[in-house]
Amino acid sequence: MPHTTITTPAHAPARAAELAALATGHTQRFPWYRDLLLRRGTPGSGDLSDLPLLGTDLLSAHYYTADHPHLPDASAYHTSGTSGGRRKRILYSPADEDAYVAQRRQLFGEFTRSVPRGAVAVADLGTGHAAASARRVFSELGFAAHDIDFTRPVDEHVAKLNAWRPDVFFTMPMILDRLLQARPGLNIRPRKIMVVGDVAPPAWRAHVAERFGLRPEDVLDVFGSIEIGAIAYWCAQTGLYHFHDHILPEVVPARELARLTADDWVPSHQEGSGALLLTSLTRSYFPAVRYVTGDAVTGLRRIRHDGREVFAFERIDGRLAGxxxxxxxxxxxxxxxxxxxxxxxxxxxxxxxxxxxxxxxxxxxxxxxxxxxxxxxxxxxxxxxxxxxxxxxxxxxxxxxxxxxxxxxxxxxxxxxxxx
The missing domain is CATH 3.30.300 (GMP Synthetase; Chain A, domain 3)
Known part of the structure; x- marks a missing residue:
């Protein structure tokens, strides 16, 4: 289905109130963020350009390894990589969890609408927030949901999958590559495959589809992160990655990013290629406002598709930092x-x-x-x-x-x- 690129301002004034409320909420939950805005003279701003960038240095100093005793109902997830010898800890409120599950449920529900409810869905995702949430998403969609402990040997993963024979399979590209190389071999015929965590370019998705006797559009590439949650997904109709509605994306030229600090004034961008910044309107226990993801993307734009306006981009080019x-x-x-x-x-x-x-x-x-x-x-x-x-x-x-x-x-x- 064709789409139309929109050239009006990227972030409409109608969202100014949402942004102001978002910034105010983060100042109440995170005193260091309040101090940051006060130092800039932009408390409660409804303009993205008035708000600071949040990169690894700020988050490492104030969030990733800090105690947050005022957030007693938080669920904590840890990354496996470390900086300075300590693993990053990312917090989710109950509302954050519910919003994430709702975002994934809507996407996966639409993607698997041809698969009857009661069919088997399996997640084999390693560790982290996506892995912890997948079974709930599948259960709420009405599937018979299973997941696999990532600590088990690869032959046990193959054995479980061959026994369960999932109709819906959610995994990581790197894990799927290993499963396809295992002996004894993987003997499943999923009707839908979703992947997250590594880049899954068109050639890779086409190879996977051919291996399982599927169409390329039956392999869905999902973009997410433990900090933000659900970010974007590949759309077979437009050939672009579409952002979820709670995301306001920007790009900054990659060559400029290394020179920028939270005290620099950085205008918001509508389209182009470079370092990806994300603002989430639903995350509360992570200050996801102009968060520097460390990803480089190409072709950020706003489009009209299927009667709606959405932000989209062409591809993830790689990691810049992090x-x-x-x-x-x-x-x-x-x-x-x-x-x-x-x-x-x-x-x-x-x-x-x-x-x-x-x-x-x-x-x-x-x-x-x-x-x-x-x-x-x-x-x-x-x-x-x-x-x-x-x-x-x-x-x-x-x-x-x-x-x-x-x-x-x-x-x-x-x-x-x-x-x-």
């Missing part, structure tokens, strides 16, 4: 620290080539160096270590490249995702 995915998260901070210890002074990049591959400018990578890198990743990211031990993702690989051989062309590391 953390990398190898089944679960590995902090960029930790990757830099590990490589500085094992390969001091050597430029490197981390790429997603069917799993994490670290490409370092050196003559050779010795077995002892590879062992030290893998041991350090295991220590810093225990959930990743468990997924490797279970066989759900492969071991971290480290390869030598000649000078000038880095794909990014930069002297320093860069995190790239698979090309479509």
């Amino acid at each position: 953390d990398f995915k190898h089944g679960e998260r590995i902090s960029n901070h930790d990757l830099v620290q590990i490589m500085a210890e094992v390969f001091p002074g050597r430029p490197f990049e981390a790429v997603d080539d069917d799993g994490l591959v670290i490409r370092v400018v050196t003559d050779t990578v010795g077995d002892d160096q590879l062992a030290v890198v893998r041991s350090a990743v295991d220590r810093q990211a225990p959930d990743v270590a468990q997924m490797i031990a279970s066989g759900l993702v492969g071991p971290v690989r480290v390869t030598a490249v000649p000078p000038g051989g880095l794909r990014s062309g930069h002297a320093k590391r860069r995190l790239d995702l698979r090309e479509g």
